[in-house]
Ligand SMILES: Nc1ncnc2c1ncn2[C@@H]1O[C@H](COP(=O)(O)OP(=O)(O)OP(=O)(O)O)[C@@H](O)[C@H]1O
């Protein structure tokens with residue numbers, strides 16, 4: 001009887017369940033999108049109950065599609081949108097507020113208040129992150145400060161916090177009936193509260209934020225048996241054995257296990273992760289220091305990360321908010337109808353600018369408009385924005401590491417776009433390489449779980465599963481590349497200094 005691992009990928013736009021075989025190939029998939037809730041400018045929420053319902057449903061779909069039962073599944077791995085904060089009542093299992101999504105900027109005033117004493121890098125040496133709306137910490141504080149009764153309940157020990165990995169794991173393992181309240185080191189490193197050296201919650205920072213430690217999940221490694229699926233669920237009694245935040249999972253799924261290896265994932269946003277091995281490296285160029293993975297009792301691996309908030313979601317914005325396209329791939333058709341961007345640059349600073357700038361005062365800008373410009377140029381500029389932003393992050397990685405990356409492994413939904421990948425190679429000046437399995441996020445979570453239950457015997461076996469599908473070589477000449485980057489950087493300056501007290 002063949003055996004399989006199932007990965008749950010609880011993402012920003014959808015939840016997926018994917019069954020993998022021993023070779024790391026996809027056997028079946030279930031996927032459901034959930035509602036993106038935008039109550040005000042800058043606010044982004046999800047309904048955590050909808051996310052859990054969808055998760056259960058996609059597990060059912062994936063099993064049914066391949067005609068499998070729980071007896072065929074040796075372990076469950078979980079990966080997730082990171083930083084998104086869920087706070088729920090441990091006695092009822094009901095969230096006290098919608099999940100506040102990583103893209104949400106409502107907590108800027110909390111950031112400013114905390115930064116008044118010591119600046120935005122106040123906790124960076126300890127946690128690897130600047131103070132920013134992006135991370136979970138200020139979102140938890142916002143819920144405790146603004147939801148009626150929440151602080152009192154939290155102080156009484158009745159509320160639990162988690163990124164969606166913790167939320168899904170708690171529910172999967174029984175919820176109010178004995179659910180385990182845990183997270184892994186990679187997710188914990190996105191809260192603002194975990195000490196990078198000790199891998200434990202920092203009581204001092206929790207106190208500054210006013211977040212009771214009793215709300216925080218226990219921090220575990222990325223690969224060990226945390227508990228078993230509750231008897232009420234389809235996967236009952238299967239071990240839950242791996243958790244990695246989505247970007248770290250993609251790095252793991254790309255088999256970038258060693259120091260010096262890197263990948264870039266093109267989804268809702270883009271996240272370039274550079275493995276620094278067992279060394280904690282502090283960036284001088286706007287990158288975050290984060291956990292890469294930790295396998296059981298082995299030493300943790302760290303990473304530098306360049307986080308870009310808006311890439312694929314700019315294409316979704318053209319589709320959903322502007323109505324310029326009906327589906328994401330249509331953007332390729334429009335862009336292909338013109339030879340260049342017609343002088344247009346789009347800086348999608350919808351949540352401010354993340355890496356390498358970290359400018360909360362920036363907002364989106366379309367610059368270079370003339371009477372000549374049409375929607376084809378806009379489509380092209382939207383795609384190019386992804387490539388330019390990635391180049392800036394890669395430059396930061398090269399500067400921090402002192403060694404230039406000679407190629408870039410890529411994955412995620414946007415790498416289906418051939419023209420974008422060619423432009424990416426052109427703008428980077430190094431080859432861009434896509435693996436056969438581009439669902440690396442789910443694959444990484446499956447690997448973490450499969451290692452813990454002995455389905456795979458070690459990293460070597462996983463490395464041999466990795467196979468190249470396609471490679472794009474740079475073709476643009478250096479002078480044109482430099483010209484494009486100069487104009488892009490000029491466009492970026494136009495998005496800055498926008499937010500003030502009068503701006504929504
Ligand atoms: N052909 C295409 N050209 C450009 N962008 C595309 C194309 N196809 C999909 N996309 C974009 O890719 C993104 C989807 O990629 P993916 O499924 O990897 O997202 P994701 O980040 O994993 O989602 P989640 O945030 O839910 O995890 C969407 O934002 C979509 O707009």
Ligand SMILES: [Mg+2]
Pocket residue numbers: 011012246267441
């Ligand atoms: Mg994803």
